[in-house]
Structure formats: structure tokens, C-alpha cells
Amino acid sequence: MINLQIPHATTIRALRARVKSWREAGETVGFVPTMGALHDGHLALVRLARAHCDRVVTSIFVNPAQFGQGEDLATYPRDGVEDASKLAKERCDLIYVPDREIMYPDHYTTMLTLEGPALGLESDFRPHFFGGVATVVAKLFNQVRPDVAVFGEKDYQQLLVIRQMVKDLDFDLDIIAGETIREADGLAMSSRNAYLNDDQRQRAGKLNEILKSFGGALHSGADLTEAQAMAMTAAQDVFDGVDYVQARCATTLQSFDAGKVTGPARVLAAVRLGDARLIDNCAVPAS
Ligand code: PAF
Numbered sequence: 157m158i159n160l161q162i163p164h165a166t167t168i169r170a171l172r173a174r175v176k177s178w179r180e181a182g183e184t185v186g187f188v189p190t191m192g193a194l195h196d197g198h199l200a201l202v203r204l205a206r207a208h209c210d211r212v213v214t215s216i217f218v219n220p221a222q223f224g225q226g227e228d229l230a231t232y233p234r235d236g237v238e239d240a241s242k243l244a245k246e247r248c249d250l251i252y253v254p255d256r257e258i259m260y261p262d263h264y265t266t267m268l269t270l271e272g273p274a275l276g277l278e279s280d281f282r283p284h285f286f287g288g289v290a291t292v293v294a295k296l297f298n299q300v301r302p303d304v305a306v307f308g309e310k311d312y313q314q315l316l317v318i319r320q321m322v323k324d325l326d327f328d329l330d331i332i333a334g335e336t337i338r339e340a341d342g343l344a345m346s347s348r349n350a351y352l353n354d355d356q357r358q359r360a361g362k363l364n365e366i367l368k369s370f371g372g373a374l375h376s377g378a379d380l381t382e383a384q385a386m387a388m389t390a391a392q393d394v395f396d397g398v399d400y401v402q403a404r405c406a407t408t409l410q411s412f413d414a415g416k417v418t419g420p421a422r423v424l425a426a427v428r429l430g431d432a433r434l435i436d437n438c439a440v441p442a443s
Pocket of ligand 1: 191217219222289292293311314
């Protein structure tokens, strides 16, 4: 029988007391930051953290700083009871659920600004996003002080932004990437998939197909500008809007010059279906 009881911490003091007791016992700590509404993609990250560490902390905090005006902060799916039961089944050791007052008390003023991998792609459409993500993740790292933190490749630009932040700000922890977990038709799992109606859900699976065939064309030596234009047209045929479909350097996210892929590449896209905005990416297989 599975024990669905799982310790929660709602304050930094309680979190640190628990982590300190593990450290005193010589145990290592893995950390999975989330905004809740957990799906199998999140749970795979928890398992990955568990594979690297003795203890796992998962945080649940819907971070207002990464939502812009008119975005879905108020409606973002929340289900704390269901999340706790899923995390208990994964033998997560502690759920950290700070509230807004803990993360951003009155007179809070500090926000990170980022360049490098944060420039372009998501930032062109959600300029506030990476500042909000990096700020909350930096705070969470300082609160939890893990040995390892796990982020999904589904949010590939976010993953690179966090890696760069860890390097630039000298955080003493390792970032581990978890592969994207997909539905049977290739749709990347995301809490926001809950916004899709039946028709939109059917169309959503095409995003991965489009990216795979874009990546496949580049792998076979297709001209980058032509392959990108074809992928854009295919996406425009299926989705209500397309923010971007692009190939970028897999390590820096910089654009390739002169219509030619040189070195490891990643294809990335963001599209709109009704109220939902889907993002996805995949590696371009090496030629
Ligand atoms: O990927 C997410 O769910 C969020 O951006 C994160 C990393 C938990 C920060 O709020």
C-alpha cells in the first residue's frame, strides 16, 4: 500500500530545517522546481532527481513574475491535492509550497536581467519571462540549496538560461536535463495542454511532426532558409498563430549565419491554438 502522506514546508525556515537534517546525515539533495499541475513530464524529473540524490525536494509555486499582462496567471491550473498524491507515489521527500508573501514580500525590488541564451525566441514574445523565471529560480536555489536541480528539455531555452545563470552567479550545484515526455501522438506534455479542446488537441500533435521533419531536412543538408520557410508554412496551416519556428545553435541558441547549419542544432517553435500557447523543440540529428 502506498503512503500518500508527504511532508510539506511552507516557510524557508521549515524547508531549511528539513534539508539541514538530511545534510547532517550525509545525504545529498535533488531539487525539481515546478508550478504544479503535475503531469508525467514533471514526475520523470522527480525520478531523475531521485536517481542522482538521496533526497528530493519539489517546489510548487505559480510565479507571478514570469507572467505578463493578459497572460494566464489567474487561470493557470492548480491542484495541490492531486499534485501531493502524485509526488508521494514518486517518493518525493518534501514538497515546498511557499506563498507569494514568502517569495515576494512587500518592498521586494530585485529582478535579474539576462542576455545570452535569453535573447530572442521566447523573449521576443514574452519579454518579462526569463527575468521572472531566473529570479524565482535563483531564490529557490538559495532557499533549498540543492546539490542538483533538474529541468526539462521541453523548455529548452529556459534550461540554457538557467545553466548560464548558475555559471554566471557561481551557484554551487549541477543542472541536469530531463528529456521531454510526450503523448502518443508526439505532443509534449505540458500543464497548459489542459486548455485545449478536442479539435485543438488533435491539431496540437502536429507541432512535433513539423519540428521532426524540419530537423530531418536540416540533417539531410537542406538549405536552412528554405527548410525554415517550409516548416513555418506547415505550422501556419495547422495552428491559429505561429510565434516562431527556428533552427538555432544547440548550445548558445544563436542564429546560424548564411543559411547554413554549422555544428549541433536545435529546432524550436511556439504556436497558438485558441487560448493555449504551445512550445516545443527537438535536436537536429548530427549529419
Ligand atoms: O518550468 C517551470 O515550470 C517554471 O518556469 C519554473 C522553472 C518552475 C520557474 O517558475
